[in-house]
Amino acid sequence: MAESDLKDLSVEELTARLTKLKQEMLEMRIQATGGKLDKPHRLRLARREVARIMTWLSRHQQTKKQGS
Numbered sequence: 106m107a108e109s110d111l112k113d114l115s116v117e118e119l120t121a122r123l124t125k126l127k128q129e130m131l132e133m134r135i136q137a138t139g140g141k142l143d144k145p146h147r148l149r150l151a152r153r154e155v156a157r158i159m160t161w162l163s164r165h166q167q168t169k170k171q172g173s
Contacts, residue, residue, distance in 0.1 A: 108157060108161065111157065111158065111161045112161075116162065116165065119158050119161065119162055120162070122158060123155060123158045123159065123162075126151050126154055126155050126158070127155065129151055130148065130151050130152065130155070133147060133148045133151065134148070
C-alpha cells in the first residue's frame with residue numbers, strides 16, 4: 106500500500122489494517138521457523154507496510170496535537 110493510499114483511509118481503518126498485518130507477520134514467522142514459508146519476501150514487505158502505517162499514524166497524532 107502506497108503512502109498516498111494511506112491518506113485516504115481513516116485512523117480506524119489504518120489501525121485495523123495494522124492489526125491484520127501484525128497477525129499475518131506472526132503466522133509467517135511461525136511458517137518460516139518450520140521451513141514452510143513459500144514466499145519469504147512477503148515478510149519483509151509486511152514489515153515495511155507496518156512501518157509506513159505506524160509512521161503515518163504518528164504524524165497524524167502530532168499534527169492533531171499541534172492543531173489543538
